[in-house]
Amino acid sequence: MDIIQQLEQGIIQFSNFLWGSPILIVLVGGGLYFLIYSQFIPFRYLKHSIDILRGKYDDPNDPGDISHFEALSSALAATIGMGNISGVAIAIVTGGPGALFWMWVCAFVGMATKFFTCTLAIMYRGKDSEGNPEGGPMYTIVNGLGKSWYPLAAFFCIATLFGAMPLFQANQLTQVFRDVLFIPNGWIAAEAKSSFNLVSGIVLAVLVSFVIFGGIKRIANYAAMLVPLMVVLYVVSVLFIIAVNYQNIPNAVWIIFYDAFTGKAVLGGSLGMIIIIGVRRAAFSNEAGIGTAPMMHGAAKTQEPVREGLVAMLGPAIDTLVVCTMTALAIIVTDVWKLKDSNGVTLTARAFEHSMPGFGVYVLLVCVFIFALTTLFSYSYYGTKALSFLVGAQYKYLYNYLYIASIVYGAVASIEVAFSIIDAMYALMSIPTVLSALLLSPKVMAEAKRYFSQLQ
Numbered sequence: 210m211d212i213i214q215q216l217e218q219g220i221i222q223f224s225n226f227l228w229g230s231p232i233l234i235v236l237v238g239g240g241l242y243f244l245i246y247s248q249f250i251p252f253r254y255l256k257h258s259i260d261i262l263r264g265k266y267d268d269p270n271d272p273g274d275i276s277h278f279e280a281l282s283s284a285l286a287a288t289i290g291m292g293n294i295s296g297v298a299i300a301i302v303t304g305g306p307g308a309l310f311w312m313w314v315c316a317f318v319g320m321a322t323k324f325f326t327c328t329l330a331i332m333y334r335g336k337d338s339e340g341n342p343e344g345g346p347m348y349t350i351v352n353g354l355g356k357s358w359y360p361l362a363a364f365f366c367i368a369t370l371f372g373a374m375p376l377f378q379a380n381q382l383t384q385v386f387r388d389v390l391f392i393p394n395g396w397i398a399a400e401a402k403s404s405f406n407l408v409s410g411i412v413l414a415v416l417v418s419f420v421i422f423g424g425i426k427r428i429a430n431y432a433a434m435l436v437p438l439m440v441v442l443y444v445v446s447v448l449f450i451i452a453v454n455y456q457n458i459p460n461a462v463w464i465i466f467y468d469a470f471t472g473k474a475v476l477g478g479s480l481g482m483i484i485i486i487g488v489r490r491a492a493f494s495n496e497a498g499i500g501t502a503p504m505m506h507g508a509a510k511t512q513e514p515v516r517e518g519l520v521a522m523l524g525p526a527i528d529t530l531v532v533c534t535m536t537a538l539a540i541i542v543t544d545v546w547k548l549k550d551s552n553g554v555t556l557t558a559r560a561f562e563h564s565m566p567g568f569g570v571y572v573l574l575v576c577v578f579i580f581a582l583t584t585l586f587s588y589s590y591y592g593t594k595a596l597s598f599l600v601g602a603q604y605k606y607l608y609n610y611l612y613i614a615s616i617v618y619g620a621v622a623s624i625e626v627a628f629s630i631i632d633a634m635y636a637l638m639s640i641p642t643v644l645s646a647l648l649l650s651p652k653v654m655a656e657a658k659r660y661f662s663q664l665q
Contacts, residue, residue, distance in 0.1 A: 217626045224629035227636035228489045236498045237488060239643040240318025243325050246650055250657060251324045251522040257664070258519035266516060272334075272342050273510035277520045280509040282437075283587055284502045284521065288495050288528045289440065294577060295381045295554035296490050297536040299628070301546045302556065304486030306461070307468025309537040311487025312494070316529035319497025320522040325646045326500065328518030328653050329353065330507035337602035344507015346500040346642045347598045353649045365500060365641040366595035372634030373501070373592035374612065375417075375585050376627040377493075379619030382581040383409040385554040389570045403621065410620025413585070414613045421589040421609055439579040440532065446572050447535035450564040454542040461541040492635060494533055495525040499635050500642035504594045505587070515660040518653070539564075585616065 244251075251258075260266070261277055275283065300308040330344035333352035337343050347362035354361075383406050391397045397405050451458065469487075471480065496502055506521045536557060540546045545559040554577060561569035589612045597605035619627050646653075 217623070220633065221625055221629040224633040224636070227633055228485060232492075232636045232639060233485060233488055235639050235643050236322075236492055237315065237318060239498060239647060240315070240322045242647065243321035243650065244318050247321055247324065247654065247657070249321075250661075251320045251519070254519055254661070258523055261516050261520050262523065266513075267510065268512075269510065271510040271512050274342075274508045275510065277509055277511065277517065280506045280517070281520050281523060283590070284505040284524055285440075285527060288502070288524060289532055289580060289583070293494055293528065293532045294536055294557050294573075294580060295385075296377075296493050297533050298540060298546075298554065298556040300486055300490035301537060301540055304483045304490075305468040306465045306537070306541050306546065307470070307483050308487040308490065309465050309534065310469030311484050312491040312529055312533055312537075315488050315491035315497070316495060316525040316533075319491070319495050319525035319529070322497045322643070322646070323502055323524055324518040324522040325650060325653050326498070326503045326642060327506040327521030328514045328656065329646060329649055330503035331509070331511060331514035331517045332652065332656060333649075334507055337597050337605075339602040341602065342508070343504075343594060343597070345504035345594055345598075346638075346645060347595070348507070349503070349649065350641060350645045353652070354645060358645075361641045361645070363599060365638055366599050368634045368637040369500070369595035370592055370608065370611075372499075372631060372638050373588045373595070374615035374619070374631070375588050376615060376619035376622060377624075377631050378581045378584045378588075379410060379413055379616045380622060380624055380627040381554045382413065382577060383620040384624070385558060385574065385577050388555050389558045390574060406621045407617070410617035413620065414616045417582070417585045417589075417616060418609075418613055420586045421612065422606070439576060439583065440527070442572075443532065443576045443580070444535055446561070446565075446576065447539045450539045450560060450569075451535075451542055453564040457542040457544070458538075461538060464541065465537075489632065491529055491533075492639070493632065495528040496635075497525050498639050498643050498646075500638045501588075501591050503642070504591050513660060514653075515657050518657075588612070 262281060264276065264278065267276055297309075297312075300312065326346070326349075329349045330346075333349045334342055334344040335348035335352050346365050350358045350362040350365070386409065387397070387402060387405050391405065392399055468483065491497075492499060502521055502524060506517050509517050509520075511517055539560045540556060543560045543563040545556060545563060548556070548559065558570050558573050561573040563569070565572060589609055592608040592612055593605040596608040
Protein backbone atom coordinates (compact mmCIF):
# COMPACT_ATOMS: atom_id res chain seq x y z
CA MET A 210 0.00 0.00 0.00
CA ASP A 211 1.53 3.33 -1.07
CA ILE A 212 1.53 6.55 0.93
CA ILE A 213 -1.56 7.98 -0.82
CA GLN A 214 -3.59 4.84 -0.13
CA GLN A 215 -2.49 4.85 3.51
CA LEU A 216 -3.50 8.48 3.81
CA GLU A 217 -6.91 7.78 2.25
CA GLN A 218 -7.51 4.84 4.60
CA GLY A 219 -6.52 7.05 7.54
CA ILE A 220 -9.05 9.70 6.46
CA ILE A 221 -11.82 7.09 6.22
CA GLN A 222 -11.00 5.68 9.69
CA PHE A 223 -10.78 9.17 11.22
CA SER A 224 -14.17 10.10 9.77
CA ASN A 225 -15.76 6.90 11.08
CA PHE A 226 -14.32 7.58 14.54
CA LEU A 227 -15.68 11.13 14.67
CA TRP A 228 -19.14 10.01 13.61
CA GLY A 229 -19.41 7.59 16.50
CA SER A 230 -20.76 8.70 19.85
CA PRO A 231 -19.04 12.15 20.08
CA ILE A 232 -20.75 13.85 17.13
CA LEU A 233 -23.97 11.91 17.68
CA ILE A 234 -24.21 13.50 21.12
CA VAL A 235 -23.28 16.95 19.81
CA LEU A 236 -25.84 17.08 16.99
CA VAL A 237 -28.76 15.05 18.34
CA GLY A 238 -28.27 15.99 21.98
CA GLY A 239 -27.77 19.64 21.13
CA GLY A 240 -30.76 19.65 18.80
CA LEU A 241 -33.02 18.09 21.43
CA TYR A 242 -31.90 20.72 23.92
CA PHE A 243 -32.69 23.53 21.47
CA LEU A 244 -36.08 22.00 20.65
CA ILE A 245 -37.15 21.67 24.28
CA TYR A 246 -35.55 24.90 25.51
CA SER A 247 -37.23 26.87 22.71
CA GLN A 248 -40.61 25.44 23.75
CA PHE A 249 -41.11 24.35 20.12
CA ILE A 250 -41.06 27.92 18.80
CA PRO A 251 -39.92 26.84 15.30
CA PHE A 252 -43.14 24.88 14.86
CA ARG A 253 -45.49 27.30 16.58
CA TYR A 254 -44.59 30.17 14.22
CA LEU A 255 -44.44 28.24 10.96
CA LYS A 256 -46.99 30.48 9.23
CA HIS A 257 -45.12 33.60 10.29
CA SER A 258 -41.91 32.19 8.85
CA ILE A 259 -43.68 31.73 5.49
CA ASP A 260 -44.83 35.38 5.61
CA ILE A 261 -41.24 36.49 6.21
CA LEU A 262 -40.05 34.34 3.32
CA ARG A 263 -42.67 35.88 1.01
CA GLY A 264 -41.13 39.28 1.65
CA LYS A 265 -43.91 40.70 3.80
CA TYR A 266 -41.39 42.26 6.19
CA ASP A 267 -38.59 43.06 3.73
CA ASP A 268 -36.95 46.47 4.01
CA PRO A 269 -34.38 47.32 1.30
CA ASN A 270 -32.68 49.72 3.72
CA ASP A 271 -31.84 46.97 6.23
CA PRO A 272 -28.17 45.93 6.46
CA GLY A 273 -27.13 42.86 4.49
CA ASP A 274 -26.58 41.73 0.90
CA ILE A 275 -29.50 39.43 0.01
CA SER A 276 -33.21 38.99 0.80
CA HIS A 277 -34.68 36.35 3.12
CA PHE A 278 -35.79 34.34 0.10
CA GLU A 279 -32.37 34.56 -1.54
CA ALA A 280 -30.68 33.56 1.73
CA LEU A 281 -32.85 30.45 2.09
CA SER A 282 -32.53 29.63 -1.62
CA SER A 283 -28.76 29.93 -1.45
CA ALA A 284 -28.58 27.81 1.70
CA LEU A 285 -30.86 25.22 0.08
CA ALA A 286 -28.77 25.34 -3.10
CA ALA A 287 -25.89 24.14 -0.95
CA THR A 288 -27.85 21.50 1.00
CA ILE A 289 -30.21 20.20 -1.68
CA GLY A 290 -27.67 18.44 -3.81
CA MET A 291 -26.10 15.06 -4.27
CA GLY A 292 -26.64 14.30 -0.59
CA ASN A 293 -30.37 14.13 -1.29
CA ILE A 294 -29.96 11.80 -4.26
CA SER A 295 -26.86 9.67 -3.73
CA GLY A 296 -26.38 10.31 0.00
CA VAL A 297 -29.82 8.87 0.75
CA ALA A 298 -29.07 5.88 -1.47
CA ILE A 299 -25.83 5.25 0.43
CA ALA A 300 -27.71 5.50 3.74
CA ILE A 301 -30.23 2.88 2.62
CA VAL A 302 -27.59 0.51 1.22
CA THR A 303 -25.42 0.67 4.34
CA GLY A 304 -28.08 1.18 6.99
CA GLY A 305 -31.27 -0.19 5.48
CA PRO A 306 -34.59 1.65 4.99
CA GLY A 307 -34.76 2.40 8.71
CA ALA A 308 -31.98 4.96 8.31
CA LEU A 309 -34.61 7.28 6.85
CA PHE A 310 -36.49 7.38 10.17
CA TRP A 311 -33.40 8.64 11.98
CA MET A 312 -32.89 11.19 9.24
CA TRP A 313 -36.42 12.44 10.02
CA VAL A 314 -35.57 12.70 13.72
CA CYS A 315 -32.49 14.76 12.88
CA ALA A 316 -34.54 17.01 10.62
CA PHE A 317 -37.00 17.85 13.41
CA VAL A 318 -34.29 18.65 15.94
CA GLY A 319 -32.28 20.29 13.15
CA MET A 320 -35.04 22.83 12.62
CA ALA A 321 -34.57 24.01 16.20
CA THR A 322 -30.78 23.99 15.79
CA LYS A 323 -30.97 26.18 12.69
CA PHE A 324 -33.35 28.57 14.45
CA PHE A 325 -30.75 29.16 17.16
CA THR A 326 -27.59 29.21 15.03
CA CYS A 327 -29.05 31.45 12.31
CA THR A 328 -30.66 33.84 14.80
CA LEU A 329 -27.21 34.17 16.38
CA ALA A 330 -25.71 34.82 12.94
CA ILE A 331 -27.70 38.09 12.78
CA MET A 332 -27.49 38.94 16.49
CA TYR A 333 -23.70 38.84 16.44
CA ARG A 334 -23.11 39.76 12.85
CA GLY A 335 -19.71 41.35 12.47
CA LYS A 336 -17.71 43.01 9.71
CA ASP A 337 -14.82 41.74 7.68
CA SER A 338 -11.59 43.68 7.19
CA GLU A 339 -13.22 45.67 4.37
CA GLY A 340 -16.22 46.70 6.48
CA ASN A 341 -18.75 44.34 4.87
CA PRO A 342 -21.39 42.82 7.22
CA GLU A 343 -20.71 39.12 7.82
CA GLY A 344 -22.36 36.38 9.86
CA GLY A 345 -21.56 32.82 10.84
CA PRO A 346 -20.30 30.77 13.79
CA MET A 347 -16.88 32.48 13.77
CA TYR A 348 -18.47 35.91 14.28
CA THR A 349 -20.96 34.48 16.78
CA ILE A 350 -18.06 33.11 18.79
CA VAL A 351 -15.86 36.23 18.91
CA ASN A 352 -18.70 38.78 19.18
CA GLY A 353 -20.98 36.72 21.43
CA LEU A 354 -18.51 34.88 23.64
CA GLY A 355 -15.61 37.32 23.49
CA LYS A 356 -12.24 37.77 21.81
CA SER A 357 -10.65 35.18 24.10
CA TRP A 358 -12.65 32.53 22.23
CA TYR A 359 -10.90 33.37 18.94
CA PRO A 360 -9.06 29.98 18.78
CA LEU A 361 -12.44 28.21 18.65
CA ALA A 362 -13.57 30.50 15.81
CA ALA A 363 -10.30 29.88 13.95
CA PHE A 364 -10.75 26.12 14.44
CA PHE A 365 -14.17 26.35 12.79
CA CYS A 366 -12.78 28.34 9.86
CA ILE A 367 -9.88 25.95 9.24
CA ALA A 368 -12.28 22.98 9.18
CA THR A 369 -14.59 24.94 6.86
CA LEU A 370 -11.80 25.51 4.33
CA PHE A 371 -11.80 21.75 3.72
CA GLY A 372 -15.44 21.01 4.56
CA ALA A 373 -16.63 23.46 1.90
CA MET A 374 -14.71 21.69 -0.86
CA PRO A 375 -17.17 20.13 -3.37
CA LEU A 376 -15.50 16.73 -3.55
CA PHE A 377 -18.63 14.64 -3.20
CA GLN A 378 -20.72 16.67 -5.65
CA ALA A 379 -18.02 16.55 -8.34
CA ASN A 380 -17.51 12.83 -7.70
CA GLN A 381 -21.16 11.85 -7.99
CA LEU A 382 -21.97 14.13 -10.91
CA THR A 383 -19.09 12.57 -12.82
CA GLN A 384 -20.19 9.07 -11.83
CA VAL A 385 -23.80 9.44 -12.95
CA PHE A 386 -22.91 10.84 -16.36
CA ARG A 387 -20.22 8.20 -16.84
CA ASP A 388 -22.17 5.14 -15.68
CA VAL A 389 -25.67 6.11 -16.82
CA LEU A 390 -25.06 8.04 -20.04
CA PHE A 391 -21.64 7.71 -21.63
CA ILE A 392 -20.69 4.05 -21.03
CA PRO A 393 -24.18 2.53 -21.73
CA ASN A 394 -24.42 4.46 -25.01
CA GLY A 395 -20.95 3.38 -26.06
CA TRP A 396 -19.60 6.93 -26.14
CA ILE A 397 -16.62 5.90 -24.02
CA ALA A 398 -15.15 2.49 -23.15
CA ALA A 399 -15.37 1.21 -19.59
CA GLU A 400 -11.58 1.20 -19.50
CA ALA A 401 -11.53 4.97 -20.12
CA LYS A 402 -13.07 5.85 -16.75
CA SER A 403 -9.99 7.62 -15.43
CA SER A 404 -9.63 9.86 -18.46
CA PHE A 405 -13.36 10.64 -18.47
CA ASN A 406 -13.26 11.57 -14.77
CA LEU A 407 -10.36 13.95 -15.30
CA VAL A 408 -11.90 15.67 -18.34
CA SER A 409 -15.26 15.95 -16.54
CA GLY A 410 -13.59 17.54 -13.54
CA ILE A 411 -11.87 20.14 -15.71
CA VAL A 412 -15.11 20.99 -17.58
CA LEU A 413 -16.99 21.35 -14.28
CA ALA A 414 -14.24 23.54 -12.87
CA VAL A 415 -14.44 25.93 -15.82
CA LEU A 416 -18.25 26.08 -15.65
CA VAL A 417 -18.34 26.76 -11.92
CA SER A 418 -15.61 29.42 -12.20
CA PHE A 419 -17.96 31.63 -14.20
CA VAL A 420 -20.38 31.92 -11.28
CA ILE A 421 -18.30 31.79 -8.10
CA PHE A 422 -15.91 34.56 -9.10
CA GLY A 423 -18.96 36.82 -9.37
CA GLY A 424 -19.48 36.81 -5.60
CA ILE A 425 -22.48 36.24 -3.34
CA LYS A 426 -24.96 38.32 -5.34
CA ARG A 427 -24.39 36.33 -8.52
CA ILE A 428 -24.55 33.07 -6.54
CA ALA A 429 -27.81 34.19 -4.89
CA ASN A 430 -29.34 35.15 -8.24
CA TYR A 431 -28.60 31.76 -9.76
CA ALA A 432 -29.79 29.98 -6.62
CA ALA A 433 -33.07 31.89 -6.47
CA MET A 434 -33.70 30.97 -10.12
CA LEU A 435 -32.65 27.31 -10.06
CA VAL A 436 -33.63 26.03 -6.59
CA PRO A 437 -37.44 26.24 -7.01
CA LEU A 438 -37.12 24.68 -10.47
CA MET A 439 -35.00 21.78 -9.31
CA VAL A 440 -37.15 21.00 -6.28
CA VAL A 441 -40.38 20.97 -8.31
CA LEU A 442 -38.89 18.89 -11.14
CA TYR A 443 -37.38 16.32 -8.80
CA VAL A 444 -40.37 16.01 -6.47
CA VAL A 445 -42.83 15.65 -9.39
CA SER A 446 -40.62 12.95 -10.94
CA VAL A 447 -40.33 11.01 -7.70
CA LEU A 448 -44.06 11.33 -6.95
CA PHE A 449 -44.66 9.74 -10.36
CA ILE A 450 -42.40 6.82 -9.38
CA ILE A 451 -44.21 6.40 -6.08
CA ALA A 452 -47.62 6.56 -7.82
CA VAL A 453 -46.60 3.88 -10.34
CA ASN A 454 -45.58 1.64 -7.44
CA TYR A 455 -48.41 2.66 -5.10
CA GLN A 456 -49.12 -0.94 -4.11
CA ASN A 457 -45.70 -1.11 -2.42
CA ILE A 458 -46.18 2.03 -0.29
CA PRO A 459 -47.66 0.30 2.81
CA ASN A 460 -44.82 -2.22 2.90
CA ALA A 461 -42.26 0.55 2.37
CA VAL A 462 -43.61 2.55 5.32
CA TRP A 463 -43.69 -0.56 7.49
CA ILE A 464 -40.11 -1.55 6.71
CA ILE A 465 -38.84 1.98 7.40
CA PHE A 466 -40.23 1.90 10.95
CA TYR A 467 -39.44 -1.77 11.54
CA ASP A 468 -35.80 -1.44 10.50
CA ALA A 469 -35.44 1.84 12.40
CA PHE A 470 -35.84 0.02 15.72
CA THR A 471 -34.51 -3.44 14.90
CA GLY A 472 -31.51 -2.73 12.69
CA LYS A 473 -32.20 -5.93 10.74
CA ALA A 474 -31.25 -4.45 7.39
CA VAL A 475 -28.12 -2.61 8.50
CA LEU A 476 -24.73 -4.11 7.75
CA GLY A 477 -23.78 -5.98 10.92
CA GLY A 478 -27.32 -5.82 12.34
CA SER A 479 -26.59 -3.05 14.88
CA LEU A 480 -29.31 -0.63 15.95
CA GLY A 481 -26.64 1.80 17.11
CA MET A 482 -25.03 1.72 13.68
CA ILE A 483 -28.29 2.49 11.87
CA ILE A 484 -28.81 5.53 14.11
CA ILE A 485 -25.28 6.75 13.36
CA ILE A 486 -25.81 6.26 9.61
CA GLY A 487 -29.11 8.16 9.72
CA VAL A 488 -27.65 11.06 11.70
CA ARG A 489 -24.53 11.18 9.54
CA ARG A 490 -26.44 11.32 6.28
CA ALA A 491 -28.98 13.82 7.65
CA ALA A 492 -26.16 16.12 8.75
CA PHE A 493 -24.63 15.90 5.28
CA SER A 494 -28.03 16.56 3.74
CA ASN A 495 -29.41 19.50 5.75
CA GLU A 496 -26.23 20.68 7.54
CA ALA A 497 -28.13 21.63 10.72
CA GLY A 498 -25.55 22.30 13.42
CA ILE A 499 -22.63 22.22 10.98
CA GLY A 500 -22.36 26.00 10.66
CA THR A 501 -22.56 26.59 6.92
CA ALA A 502 -26.14 27.88 6.80
CA PRO A 503 -25.50 30.65 9.39
CA MET A 504 -22.84 32.07 7.05
CA MET A 505 -25.38 32.33 4.24
CA HIS A 506 -28.26 33.56 6.41
CA GLY A 507 -25.88 36.02 8.06
CA ALA A 508 -25.85 37.92 4.75
CA ALA A 509 -29.63 38.50 4.78
CA LYS A 510 -31.09 42.00 4.75
CA THR A 511 -32.69 42.30 8.17
CA GLN A 512 -32.35 43.94 11.56
CA GLU A 513 -34.46 41.29 13.28
CA PRO A 514 -32.37 38.19 14.15
CA VAL A 515 -35.39 36.05 14.99
CA ARG A 516 -36.86 36.54 11.52
CA GLU A 517 -33.83 34.98 9.89
CA GLY A 518 -33.87 32.14 12.41
CA LEU A 519 -37.49 31.39 11.49
CA VAL A 520 -36.67 31.42 7.77
CA ALA A 521 -33.60 29.23 8.27
CA MET A 522 -35.55 26.57 10.16
CA LEU A 523 -37.49 25.80 6.97
CA GLY A 524 -34.30 24.40 5.44
CA PRO A 525 -34.25 20.96 7.12
CA ALA A 526 -38.01 20.58 6.51
CA ILE A 527 -37.64 21.14 2.76
CA ASP A 528 -34.34 19.35 2.43
CA THR A 529 -34.77 16.22 4.55
CA LEU A 530 -38.48 15.82 5.27
CA VAL A 531 -39.46 16.44 1.64
CA VAL A 532 -36.60 15.84 -0.82
CA CYS A 533 -34.73 13.08 1.03
CA THR A 534 -37.98 11.28 1.84
CA MET A 535 -38.96 11.36 -1.83
CA THR A 536 -35.65 9.80 -2.85
CA ALA A 537 -35.83 7.10 -0.17
CA LEU A 538 -39.40 6.13 -1.05
CA ALA A 539 -38.51 5.88 -4.75
CA ILE A 540 -35.67 3.52 -3.90
CA ILE A 541 -37.68 1.44 -1.44
CA VAL A 542 -40.97 1.05 -3.36
CA THR A 543 -39.08 -0.09 -6.48
CA ASP A 544 -37.05 -2.61 -4.41
CA VAL A 545 -33.81 -1.51 -6.07
CA TRP A 546 -32.28 -1.03 -2.61
CA LYS A 547 -31.92 -4.80 -2.42
CA LEU A 548 -29.50 -4.75 -5.36
CA LYS A 549 -26.08 -4.93 -3.77
CA ASP A 550 -24.17 -4.16 -6.97
CA SER A 551 -25.21 -0.50 -6.98
CA ASN A 552 -24.56 2.40 -4.65
CA GLY A 553 -24.87 6.16 -4.54
CA VAL A 554 -26.44 7.94 -7.47
CA THR A 555 -26.35 4.81 -9.64
CA LEU A 556 -28.87 3.16 -7.30
CA THR A 557 -31.22 6.14 -7.56
CA ALA A 558 -30.87 5.98 -11.35
CA ARG A 559 -32.08 2.37 -11.24
CA ALA A 560 -35.20 3.46 -9.36
CA PHE A 561 -35.95 6.06 -12.04
CA GLU A 562 -35.36 3.61 -14.89
CA HIS A 563 -37.48 0.95 -13.16
CA SER A 564 -40.60 3.15 -13.22
CA MET A 565 -39.85 5.28 -16.28
CA PRO A 566 -38.21 2.84 -18.73
CA GLY A 567 -36.27 4.43 -21.53
CA PHE A 568 -36.30 7.99 -20.23
CA GLY A 569 -36.17 7.85 -16.42
CA VAL A 570 -32.39 8.04 -16.24
CA TYR A 571 -32.41 11.15 -18.44
CA VAL A 572 -34.90 12.87 -16.14
CA LEU A 573 -32.59 12.06 -13.23
CA LEU A 574 -29.60 13.35 -15.18
CA VAL A 575 -31.27 16.73 -15.56
CA CYS A 576 -32.14 16.81 -11.84
CA VAL A 577 -28.66 15.71 -10.82
CA PHE A 578 -27.02 18.29 -13.07
CA ILE A 579 -29.05 21.15 -11.57
CA PHE A 580 -28.69 19.84 -8.00
CA ALA A 581 -24.94 19.45 -8.26
CA LEU A 582 -24.37 22.79 -10.00
CA THR A 583 -26.31 24.82 -7.44
CA THR A 584 -24.34 23.13 -4.67
CA LEU A 585 -21.07 23.74 -6.48
CA PHE A 586 -22.00 27.41 -6.86
CA SER A 587 -22.87 27.90 -3.20
CA TYR A 588 -20.17 26.02 -1.31
CA SER A 589 -17.39 28.34 -2.47
CA TYR A 590 -19.04 31.17 -0.54
CA TYR A 591 -18.48 29.34 2.75
CA GLY A 592 -14.80 28.82 2.08
CA THR A 593 -14.24 32.46 1.12
CA LYS A 594 -15.95 33.62 4.32
CA ALA A 595 -13.73 31.35 6.41
CA LEU A 596 -10.54 32.54 4.70
CA SER A 597 -11.67 36.16 4.97
CA PHE A 598 -12.05 35.78 8.73
CA LEU A 599 -8.63 34.18 9.09
CA VAL A 600 -6.43 36.36 6.87
CA GLY A 601 -8.54 39.32 5.72
CA ALA A 602 -11.22 39.96 3.11
CA GLN A 603 -8.68 41.17 0.57
CA TYR A 604 -7.37 37.61 0.26
CA LYS A 605 -10.66 35.69 0.28
CA TYR A 606 -10.68 35.30 -3.51
CA LEU A 607 -7.66 32.97 -3.20
CA TYR A 608 -9.92 30.26 -1.80
CA ASN A 609 -11.74 30.01 -5.12
CA TYR A 610 -8.57 28.67 -6.74
CA LEU A 611 -8.33 25.90 -4.14
CA TYR A 612 -12.05 25.29 -4.61
CA ILE A 613 -11.72 24.92 -8.38
CA ALA A 614 -8.78 22.52 -7.96
CA SER A 615 -10.81 20.42 -5.50
CA ILE A 616 -13.52 19.93 -8.13
CA VAL A 617 -10.99 18.20 -10.36
CA TYR A 618 -9.71 16.08 -7.46
CA GLY A 619 -13.24 15.14 -6.42
CA ALA A 620 -14.02 13.94 -9.94
CA VAL A 621 -11.10 11.47 -9.93
CA ALA A 622 -11.21 10.40 -6.24
CA SER A 623 -13.11 7.37 -4.94
CA ILE A 624 -16.56 7.89 -3.45
CA GLU A 625 -15.39 6.61 -0.04
CA VAL A 626 -12.56 9.13 0.18
CA ALA A 627 -14.66 12.05 -1.11
CA PHE A 628 -17.39 11.27 1.42
CA SER A 629 -15.00 10.74 4.33
CA ILE A 630 -13.07 14.00 3.89
CA ILE A 631 -16.25 16.08 3.95
CA ASP A 632 -17.84 14.01 6.73
CA ALA A 633 -14.76 14.45 8.93
CA MET A 634 -14.67 18.21 8.40
CA TYR A 635 -18.41 18.51 9.05
CA ALA A 636 -17.93 16.69 12.32
CA LEU A 637 -15.18 19.11 13.37
CA MET A 638 -17.23 22.15 12.26
CA SER A 639 -20.21 21.05 14.35
CA ILE A 640 -18.30 21.24 17.63
CA PRO A 641 -17.74 25.06 17.75
CA THR A 642 -21.09 25.70 16.05
CA VAL A 643 -23.22 23.80 18.56
CA LEU A 644 -21.06 24.72 21.57
CA SER A 645 -21.36 28.46 20.92
CA ALA A 646 -25.10 28.14 20.28
CA LEU A 647 -25.58 26.26 23.56
CA LEU A 648 -23.66 28.89 25.52
CA LEU A 649 -25.59 31.74 23.89
CA SER A 650 -29.02 30.07 23.83
CA PRO A 651 -30.37 32.26 26.69
CA LYS A 652 -29.60 35.32 24.55
CA VAL A 653 -31.59 33.83 21.68
CA MET A 654 -34.60 33.15 23.88
CA ALA A 655 -34.50 36.66 25.34
CA GLU A 656 -34.46 38.06 21.79
CA ALA A 657 -37.28 35.72 20.76
CA LYS A 658 -39.49 36.83 23.67
CA ARG A 659 -38.90 40.48 22.74
CA TYR A 660 -39.68 39.88 19.07
CA PHE A 661 -42.83 37.82 19.55
CA SER A 662 -44.21 40.18 22.22
CA GLN A 663 -43.92 43.04 19.70
CA LEU A 664 -45.44 40.88 17.00
CA GLN A 665 -48.52 40.17 19.07
